Amino acid sequence: MLKPILLVEDNPHDLELTLIALEKSQLANEVIIARDGAEALDYLRCEGDFAKRQVGNPAVILLDLKLPKVDGLEVLKVIRSTPSLKSVPVVMLTSSREEQDLLRSYELGVNAYVVKPVDFGEFVRAIADLGIFWAVLNEPPPGSYRYIKPH
């Protein structure tokens, strides 16, 4: 009974490091990867390449702030203004410590804002904590589908 994590990240190095960190935290959740904001929205709205996916929302969205095409803030805005998506937990994951990004994220209703630590050990710990909290401890809102990992 595991809940999927939607990871939205365009930078291949960040993607690799994040996946390694999640792996190190020994979370068994499936991680769905979207490479930009547009793709993330396609997944969430079951459109485009994801038109045929199983219906249901992820337990948490780890969203990079800076993305090509549609950026993280815009994705967040769409999520919060779409009735079927608005209660999905979103964690903004970013390199930016800019106050305006932080303020804007909270204004738009982000659940958490995490600055990616430069130190790799800290980075792994941060991602692991996030995964455990949001994907395991946190009780997701009704409508998040329960995914049973196929064996």
Next chain:
Amino acid sequence: MTVVTTTSHDLDLSSCDKEPIHTPGSIQPHGFLLALSKELTVLQASDNLSSLTGVCVEDLLGQPLAHLLGAGLAERIKAALAQSEVGQRPIFLCTVELARGARFDVLAHHHDGLLMLEFEKAEQEGPADLRYLYRKVGDFLLKLNNASTVVEMARLAAQDICAVTGYGRVMVYSFDPEGHGHVLAECRSDDYHSYLGQRFPATDIPRQARELYLLNRIRLIQDASYTPARLVPPLNPVTGKATDLSFASLRSVSPVHLQYMRNMGTMASMSVSLIVKGKLWGLISCHHDTPSPVAFDKRTACEQLGQILAMCIGSREDADELQFRLEVRRVMVSMLGGLTHGADFIDNMSSVLPSLLQFARAGGVAVLYDDRLLVHGDAPGEAQIEELVAWLGMNTHADVFHTDKLSRVFAPAAAYTKVASGLLAMPISRIHKHYLLWFRPETVHTIDWAGNPYDKAAANGTPPQLSPRTSFDSWRETIHGTSAPWHSGEIEMAVEFRSALLGLALERAEQMAELAEDLGRANKELEAFSYSVSHDLRAPLRHIVGFSDLLLEAAGNDSLEKRQRFLKNIKESARLAGKLVDDLLSFSQMGRAALRPTEIAMADMVRSCLDKLSIETRGRNIEWDIGPLPTLKADPSFLQLALYNLLSNAVKFTGQKELAVIRVSAQDNDHEWVISVADNGAGFNMDYVHKLFGVFQRLHRMEDFQGTGIGLANVRRIIERHGGRVWAQSQPGQGATFSFSIPKELND
């Protein structure tokens, strides 16, 4: 002499203004008047006809002219009328001899539906000699050429007219703006009293008399004690109204005027109008103490002299005015030059204050700006100036306020009439209370009136409104509270100065706005910089640290292939961090460096970019389609950077194509050149086109197309600094076209 001191009140003695002097219903009796129909039937005649000709008026009415003159003379007059073009002004027809041997000069004019024939008694033998006129006029013109001033010209005219008329006193006087007459020049016999320099109040000449002076340029009253000869019938038979004698030489004058003449001891008078640019500038007034005729030819000579004098005065005044305005303008131009030196308006103003005084021939000047008050010369106190400006703000709406009698309109100014009887004030901002004020000191002056102008009631028993004053004894008035009047040229120039000031102010405001805009842009860029440093540069560093840690941690446990990938990632991240720093540097330089535009052959520039790109294009199959390209003016190193960016983008985004087609073309858009780089590569979604040229924006995933996101921002910055625009068109998968324009006229 009576001496009084007044603060000048209005001279309102206009009771004479209502008298209908152009329809007196009578004529002076030194001739007779016939009013004829077109068919030369007598319709109206003066009742002195019988005493001059022996023919009774009643017998003549309704009769042809021949009835009075006989067939022969009537035919002569008819012929003379046919030869001459008779208009509103009397013309000389002929001299005739009537019954009893009396000789008459015959004048004719058309007016009020009638042909007026005036028969003036001719004293001299033989017909009037018009040749007299030409010699006189020729001599006079020569003399006027040598005269240096208007007064000198007036004196010459007085002399000539004195000689022509034989009158005892000839005065030339001018009217001031209020209508008071001032005697400029005089020519008189020794036994005549002098009026030179004296003033005659405006009310001495009623309004309608001035109007007649404009219509009819010469008037003669041959005997001030005459008994008028009435017209029979009294009304004009054609119009049924009082006969209009505006142009009649014999027209009878107002009894008030005759009384006025007798008061002056003048029994004969003649006046010639001086009309300058359509306005009654003054009069030549001739007096004689006994009745004295002036024949038509002499009158005509005088009229011509008057016209020549008026023309010379007009051109002299024009020349003086022009000279004056040139001088004022010269001062203004030098002043404006001084005003543009520094940045601070008040500092600049202080430096030109002496010129400001000179500019308006003022005694003091004050500038009120942003609650700061600058004063130079003689001016009222600060509090007084503030009070004055407050009053101006409340009470004047014109661009310029001026007065030469400030205390008359603004009572508190009575406290400082000595320094500021005259004020010329201009607001120099429409919004703020900024004022420029010039002050002129009081010029206490005396006026020698010919008699007390305030005391017109005189003669015993006559109603006061019809009585001219009895005395022409000089009456001296001292005028207080006035300054020298402001010249219209000074006022106009002040307005011009104000608009120049506003222009300067606007220019400064624009400069400020431009600076603010530049500052705003610089701030935004600075923000983008700090953002990219904190965000974009942090990422590769984090990656380097992360993969190094993984590498160390693995300590040989991981596969070789994995370790090699980590190393490759580290190297790539380090390279990207370095490139980011370089790009940031070049972007920041772009904002500072000056443009050095030269003529650039675009075809050469494209070729040089392709050389530079050759390493990246090695092994690729690229078809270059370079169209005809112009020579244009731009900064070569900057433009090359922009062009290189676009070409290398095209190369980059066609990377996945078997055959890349890259087309470079130019278009002549009248005022600008448009250069386009089109490719058949990946393209982008037009939804994101607004982000394309922003700093640190990418539309593609990093591993698809390497780049720091600064390239297109650079292109835009370069083109905009040239005054051009950048734009892009694309369809995903179909390629993209990037275009920029360069204006043909660079305004850097």
